[in-house]
Amino acid sequence: MSEILQLAQVSKRYATGQIALSSVSLSLAEGEMAFLTGHSGAGKSTLLKLIALIEKPSRGQIIVNGTNIVRLPRSHIPYYRQNIGIIFQNVQLLHDRDVFDNVALPLLIQGFNPRDIGKRVRAALDTVGLLGTERKRPVQLSGGEQQRVGIARALVKRPRLILADEPTGNLDPELSQDIMRLFNRFNELGVSLLIASHDIALITRMNKRRISLSHGQLEGDA
C-alpha cells in the first residue's frame, strides 16, 4: 500500500521558544483512517497545521502524495490546499452567503463550470444529509448542521486526503457519532482521513488506528 502522508523527524519550535512537536515520524497509507489523540496542547493542532501548510516545520520532512511540501513556494500553497480537504473545529463558514455558495466556494476557486458546480454541491449536501438547505444562511442552521456544511465544503472537491481538527468538539455525543459515521463512509469510498480528537470514548467506539501525542512527542500508534 502506498503512503499518502509521511512525516519524518518533524519538529516545530515557535518563536517564543515553546516546542510544539519534537521529532515526530509517522505515515498514513492511501485509504487509511486514523485518529490523532492527546491532551490539550499535545501538538495535535500543530501537526495538522503543518500538513495544511498553515505553519512550516522547524525541522523535518512532510511528504504528501509524493511531494515534499516543506519546500513548496508560497505561490504553490493555494493549489496544494485545493487538493486536501480541511475541516475545522470552528467550521469557518462565510455568514454572508447561503449554504450552496459556501459549499460551492472551493469549486469556484478552482474554476469549475457553473453546471458542474450545481451537481457537485447537491451531491455533497446529499452525502451529509443537508439536501434542501441550499438557500439557507449558516446562522439558520444548528451547530451540527453547520459542521456538516463545513464537511460538505471539504468533500465537494473530492479530495484523497481529509484533515479534521476536532470536528466534533462543539457537538453533543449523538451528533458527534453521526459525523464519525459520515467519515467512516468516506473512508469506505477510499478517502484517507486524519482526524484530531480528544473524545476518547468516541474514538474507542470507532475502532480505528490511534496515534497519540503527548507533549509534542509520539506516544503511541495502534
Next chain:
Amino acid sequence: MSTSPALSPHAWLQAHLDVARDSWRRLHGNGAGSLLTVLMMGCALALPGSLFVMSQNAAQASQSWQQQFSVSLYLSDTISADQGRALLDGLLKNPLISRGEYLSKADALQEFRQYSGLGEALDQLEDNPLPAVLIVWPRAGTSRTALENWLDEQRARPEIRLAQADVDWLERLQALLNFGQTLIQLMGILLSLTVVLVVANSIRLEITNRRQEILVMKLIGAPDGFIQRPFLYSGTLHGFLSGVVACGSILAILARLEDQLVPLAASYGRSFELQGLSLQQALSLIGGASLLGWTGAWHSVWRHLKEIEPE
C-alpha cells in the same frame, strides 16, 4: 497533486461576471459610505477636468484671434486716396498678406466717432486729425520674423508714417495660457494621486471588513488572484462611477459658465460658444478614472492581502 484544472473560457467569464456583480451589490449595499467616496473622487477629478476644458477653449479663442490680427499702416497726409489704393494693391501682391482695406481720413474719422463715443467733441475740431490707414491682414501662420522684416520694409517707405502690429499682447496671452495649462496638468497629477489614495483607503477598509472571509478562502486554497479579484473590481467600479460623476460635474460647470460668458462676449461684439466635453474626452476621463481606481485597489491589495494569513 499541485495542479489545478485549466479554467474554461466560459467558466472564466462567468467567474468574472459574478465578481463584478458582487462588487456592484456590495457598493450598493454600502450606501452612503460608497456614495461619499465616489462623490469625493468625482469632485477631485471635476476640478482639473473643467479647468482643462476651459483652457482648451481659451487656446482655441487665442488661435482664432491670432488669425484675425491686423497691421495698421498709417499714411502721410500727402498721399491721395488713389495713391493710397495703389499702395494697397502693391502690398496685396506680397504672399504674406491675405487681404487688406483702405480707410480714408473721412472713413477713419467716421469709425472713430462710432467707437469712441466722442461724437460731439469731434465736431468741435476744425479739421480731421486722423490719417488715412491701410489695414492689412497677414496670412495665418506667418512667422514673427517674416512679419517683423516686412514691417521694417514698410516703415522705410516715405508714404507710411507709422506701421503698427500689436502682436505682443497675443504672445503674452499665449505664454499665460501655457502657464495655465502646465498648472492644470500639475493639479491634475496631484488630484489623480488623491483619487488613487482615496480608493486605496476605501479598499483597505473593505479588506479589513472581509478579513475573516479572506482567511477562510486562503484556507480552502484560493490563490491570491482569486482573493484580490473582488477588490480590484470594487476599486475599478469606484473609479468608473467617479469618472461619470466628474463628467456630469464638468458639464454642469460649463453650462453655468456659458450663461455668464455669452453676454460678456456679446458686449465685445463677438458671438461665443463654449466648446464642451467631447464624447472622446468624456470616455477618456471615465476610462482614466477607472484606471486610477484599479491602481488604488491594486496598491491596497498588494500591501494588505499578504498580511492576512491563517494562524
